[in-house]
Amino acid sequence: MSRPTATAFEAEVTAIEDLSPTFRRLTLSGPGMEGFGIDHHPQDLRFKLIIPPGGGEPVFDLPAFLADHEDPALSWYQAWLQIDENLRGFMRTYTVREWRDAERELIVDMVLHASTTGDGGPAGDWAANAEIGSRLHVIGPARDAPRGRGGIEFVPGAAEHLLLVGDETAVPAIASILDSLSHPPYRSGALTGEVVLEVPDARDILEISGPPGIDVSWHVRDGHDHGVLMSAAVRRSLQHAPGVTDAPAELDDIDIDAQILWDVPRALSSAARSSTATTPSTERPFYAWIAGEAGAVKEIRRYLVRDVGIDRRQVAFMGYWRKGRAEG
Structure with a gap:
């Protein structure tokens, strides 16, 4: 039962x-x-x-x-x-x-x-x-229940270059993730990366910062279509990210009007898993965490995996919501 x-x-x-x-x-x-x-x-x-x-x-x-x-x-x-x-x-x-x-x-x-x-x-x-x-x-979660990692999708493994991207619905999660990077098991000064946040109003820019080596940028939509600014910022950020192969890969299509876009592999590539503190940074593939409106997330997913060729095992994509559709 x-x-x-x-x-x-x-x-x-x-x-x-x-x-x-x-x-x-x-x-x-x-x-x-x-x-x-x-x-x-x-x-x-x-x-x-x-x-x-x-x-x-x-x-x-x-x-x-x-x-x-x-x-x-x-x-x-x-x-x-x-x-x-x-x-x-x-x-x-x-x-x-x-x-x-x-x-x-x-x-x-x-x-x-x-x-x-x-x-x-x-x-x-x-x-x-x-x-x-x-x-x-x-x-x-109940305080007396068996502990686990259920409900948590941020699993960067040993990757030390991060890309975190989200619209306003993902800002609270990204803010919490950034706070966690200052605690064990993450080593101070070991991480590099970028955080891209898109919000509707300049007054929505909050005091959020990451540990040294993590840069946070805010992009105010101000009339632009949803996701346009953060997508452009992602394309710029990949010019400096280690582990990018620039080799196009096959990618299954997801009908975001009929399905939930939730692609959250929990295993990094073998290169990322086996990297250590002495491994050159160029040999440590980055880890990306992308969340927000499903249409915008899907476009970024297509670019990262299909166009650039990033290993899907190194990226978590989450459609938190879909324009015109209520949750459930």
């Missing part, structure tokens, strides 16, 4: 900080988060927020639902989808910006999406209207 791998917690908003027109930082805590836990740096760890229907308080007992789910023929997620959304709410995926274990506080930076109609969707609307004391459910 299968048991759900997810654990649900009731969280309360205990602090709110508007970082910019696009980013709103929420601190989620409260008695219901006592069982939540991460015993390592979160890096780009994903978790789920269950947005209450109508933007109000949770009306569905999600923790009890997950604890009671025992149908071997139906996953808990499939069973959850069968419940009226006006009761269960809406599930959205976010990355942990920071976890403060002693305080039992989960920090999440939420993007306030805005369409031409002014509708930011359930998550954006909820974030924009959240107040101290607002409640919702969180699905994430």
Whole structure:
């Protein structure tokens, strides 16, 4: 009999900080988060927020639902989808910006999406209207659960030249990854690389920095099509990246309107895995982590793998969202 791998917690908003027109930082805590836990740096760890229907308080007992789910023929997620959304709410995926274990506080930076109609969707609307004391459910790791690396896609192995690319939806994950690079197992001064961030407004440029050797550049969309600026920046950055073969390779096509673009190989090439501190930098292939709007990510994926010939085992591509389509 299968048991759900997810654990649900009731969280309360205990602090709110508007970082910019696009980013709103929420601190989620409260008695219901006592069982939540991460015993390592979160890096780009994903978790789920269950947005209450109508933007109000949770009306569905999600923790009890997950604890009671025992149908071997139906996953808990499939069973959850069968419940009226006006009761269960809406599930959205976010990355942990920071976890403060002693305080039992989960920090999440939420993007306030805005369409031409002014509708930011359930998550954006909820974030924009959240107040101290607002409640919702969180699905994430339990502090007493067996530890693993589930939900983390940043796996650079021994590669020491990094390329991190993302739009505003990936900024929180990249900021967390950059913070992790200053902690073991990464060696101070051993890494080089570039971070390319694309945001809609100049006021969205945040104080984010990496360790020495990692350069961070911001690109303000300001009317340009989504992904154009970060794609151009990637092409410029590869002129200086070690391990680039410039040998075109075959690449399967993905219909991003019908499929999720999520290509996250967890093994680097043998050259990267076997490199050491004494290996010349030109022999250490770089590792790339690309996330954001699926159309933009797909274009960069095509360029890196098909046009330039970078080993797919050295690149993680993630379509966090798709223009015109809601998650789920």
